[in-house]
Amino acid sequence: MLSLLRPLLAACLYLQLPGGQGRIPGYNNGFHYQDISNGNGNGEIYFNGVRLHVESPEPSVSATRGSSVTLPCHYHYEPELTTPRRTRVKWSWLPANTITAPASPEVFTRETEVMVAMGNRHRSYGNFRGRVRLRRSAPGDMSLVINELQLNDTGRYRCEVIDGLEDESVTVELELRGVVFPYYSQKGRYHFNFFGAQQACQDQDATLATFEQLFAAWEEGLDWCNAGWLADGTVQYPITVPRDGCGGVDLAAGLRSYGQRNRLLHSYDAFCFSASVKGTVYFLKHLTKLNFTEAVQACASDGSQIAKVGQLYAAWRLMGLDRCDAGWLADGSVRYPITKARANCGPPEPGVRSFGFPPLYLKFDVYCYR
The missing domain is CATH 2.60.40.10 (Immunoglobulins)
Incomplete structure (x- = not known):
């Protein structure tokens, strides 16, 4: 708007004073004004300011x-x-x-x-x-x-x-600096409207990812064939290896976009963004292993709290947490972080492995956050 006003301002400053009957006093605002006679008895003021x-x-x-x-x-x-x-x-x-x-x-x-x-x-x-x-x-x-x-x-x-x-x-x-991770409901795929996705990320100590954050994650190799909400209300998903069922083999690698969707009526997964945490995420092992309720109590007894998904991802990506042992997390999921891929620890690339949401009575160890 200021760029539009400047020509008008310059025109207003180039004023003629009738009959030389008075002069406008200098205005101390960082500009210089000069009163010049045009030879016809009329004074003129023109703008000669600093930038x-x-x-x-x-x-x-x-x-x-x-x-x-x-x-x-x-x-x-x-x-x-x-x-x-x-x-x-x-x-x-x-x-x-x-x-x-x-x-x-x-x-x-x-x-x-x-x-x-x-x-x-x-x-x-x-x-x-x-x-x-x-x-x-x-x-x-x-x-x-x-x-x-x-x-x-x-x-x-x-x-x-x-x-x-x-x-x-x-x-x-x-x-x-942080990490983007896909997140879906305990009920299964595509159960979040936009506001539910926002809350789900927040519950995991994260926030809905922006397009720029998802794009950077795709450049670093994130490949996920399920669509999720982003912070701008669009629904997208990153593909590094084109294949059937994920846009087709003829479509180049990149971010697949559904565009803007109805934030109340449409349901998808979420792409969350988590940054570094102040505390420490660690693996707590019990000889007899623990159901979910026991896992929550075990972390509390150790002076901690059960870790959230966003905290585990941040510890994996930003602090190098590597553990080939599955453990409970706060949302009732079971996961484990791998920074150095190896035999018997899942796929041949680094990542956070997920067992999904098993029945809460099953026995695992637990990841705690202090």
């Missing part, structure tokens, strides 16, 4: 869950000012699940305010309250520092610097 530049050396930043991250943003003037100006900075955030187009002012109609600052005064908002600050390591540095990164902090952040009539911004993408 505000807002830049980021890193258009995207990757970090780990629970850590701190800095989103770089710097501003300067051309030509440089001899005296500093009072500027206002506003950081806004567009969550990853609402990004549907490249960065543009129109994209931020659904933005959430993160922080507003002017001089030494600042205010943070919502879930970012108390977790964000400006770095201010040098003049013009308005970089945003976010502490205790959470799963849902991913998305596109906009740094907007405002100086009077001048307003410039830059965007920075924030990604978390």
Whole structure:
């Protein structure tokens, strides 16, 4: 919108003063105005301002869950000012699940305010309250520092610097390093509507994966022939080896998409995204093995809690957990993580092996989280 207003602003600033009967006083907002006589007794004002530049050396930043991250943003003037100006900075955030187009002012109609600052005064908002600050390591540095990164902090952040009539911004993408995994209901395949899929991922210490996260997982070899919800409300699935029943052998490898589906009426599986956990996932072995109720109690007696699926996947991918022993997890499934494929431990590639959801009275060991 600002780009549309600038020509109008320039036209408004090029004003004629009738009969030279007065002069408009200079307006101190970072621009320079000059009063010039046109030789006909009429004064003219024209715009001759400095330009505000807002830049980021890193258009995207990757970090780990629970850590701190800095989103770089710097501003300067051309030509440089001899005296500093009072500027206002506003950081806004567009969550990853609402990004549907490249960065543009129109994209931020659904933005959430993160922080507003002017001089030494600042205010943070919502879930970012108390977790964000400006770095201010040098003049013009308005970089945003976010502490205790959470799963849902991913998305596109906009740094907007405002100086009077001048307003410039830059965007920075924030990604978390993690793992995407398919997830289905205890009732079987295709039992989640969109909101059920959201809740299912959340229950497993994860969040619905974005298209970018699923695409990256496909590039790393994820192959799954069951469609699942993504955070943007689309339904897709990744195929690395084309085959019958998964789009056909004649269709190239890639993400198969059903497009946007009705979030209430249509049912599919889910693709969840889990990032690193602060604690430790470990295998707890019992000589007599345990049913599900006993497994939950065994972890509690050990000062822990039974691990969730997202925690096991994160420990496997990000911490190298490798154990060729099946164990109960919090959702009633039985799984085990393999980082070094070997005989008698499932398929010939790394992964989290699943026994599905066996009857809760059967006996296994358990994976705990502390």
